[in-house]
Amino acid sequence: MIDLYTWTTPNGRKVSIALEEMGLPYKAHAIDIGKNEQFAPDFLAISPNNKIPAIRERETGFHLMESGAILLWLAEKTGQFLPEGSKWEAMEWLMWQMGGFGPMLGQAHHFLRFKAGTCAYAEERYGAEAKRLYGVLNRRLEGRDFIAGDYSIVDMATWPWASRFEWQQIDLVEFPNVRDWYLRIAERPAVQKGYDVPKVTTPIPMP
Template sequence: MLDFYFWPTPNGYKPLIFLEEVGLDYRIKPVNIMAGDQFRPEFLKISPNNRMPAIVDGDRTLFESGAILLYLSEKTKQFLPPKDTARYEVVQWLMWQMGGLGPMMGQANYFIKYAELDIPYAKNRYFKETERLLGVLNKQLNDKDYIVGGYSIADMAVYPWALEADDLSVDLSKFPHIADWLTRMGDRPAIKRAYAIGEPIAANVKVDADAKAILFGTAK
């Protein structure tokens, strides 16, 4: 039984989608990031960067959602081509999400919705970079059902973040191939199950000032 340390954020959903796709036995260990669970000593032993998700699979402990997806795909031999060009095409788009889309959308979300100071330059800078990256993804999806042709961990990594574009008031009509892909992804039974499992976990958590301070590491 795999222990999955989870909270319903884009990064949290990435491994949850995989787990639901392949049907591995797992149990969710909620990490309430609004209550500061990510800073508890017992969790830091698993994830020293005080971030979820993380997994414990027997004697294997992993943090970072991209590393978890790679591990799970190699463990199950699913959703990652075994070798050569196709494998690295998937890996490069996984890295694109980890190093680009996720961080830029995260910063846009912070400065637009949560920052105590109104900094127009930061809002504009990260929103524009988010749009640029979505343009890259839209072009990639021009003639493909999925990011690298066949459904893979690249799609699982990108989907929960791309889904947040509407929450940032990104005009998805400018990115029609992404809009079609989001619909295609959202119709997958495993993705529906993942969100049905995840959403109730934080349903009653209020994002008040103290919670935001904990979430963004500014608590005194």
């Protein structure tokens, strides 16, 4: 049994989707970051960086923070969704997500949605970077169903951030390969179930 400490954010949804796809038993514990629950001492013991998601394996006490590390551990543990033949290709694009597609889109959320009108420079900078990153992904998906060969943890890591395209002021019609990939993944039952962890919020946005 795995304890998942999470919230309704793209990073949190990466892991709940992976757990659903892998068929692993888990219990979700809501860490409401709007109420600063991520700073509680009990959570700090599991996630020293005060960020969700984090996991703990009950039988061994092993715990892990950082969504990318968790996805890699789950893939290795189950032997699923990290094809050996394209392992380093998958690693490359997972690092791209962790270093760019996630953090930069997070900044776009901040300045385009939550702080709109407060800093024109930031809005222009992160809005342009969001479009650039979607362009990178669109080119990557040309002639491909998924980012790194077969459906993998790379798609599970990237898709939740794309699911906030409206927050980023992105029109997926402008990125048809991304749109098709997005819809392909949105149809998966495990993705639909994992999206609603730790609680139901809004339906999956559709372009």
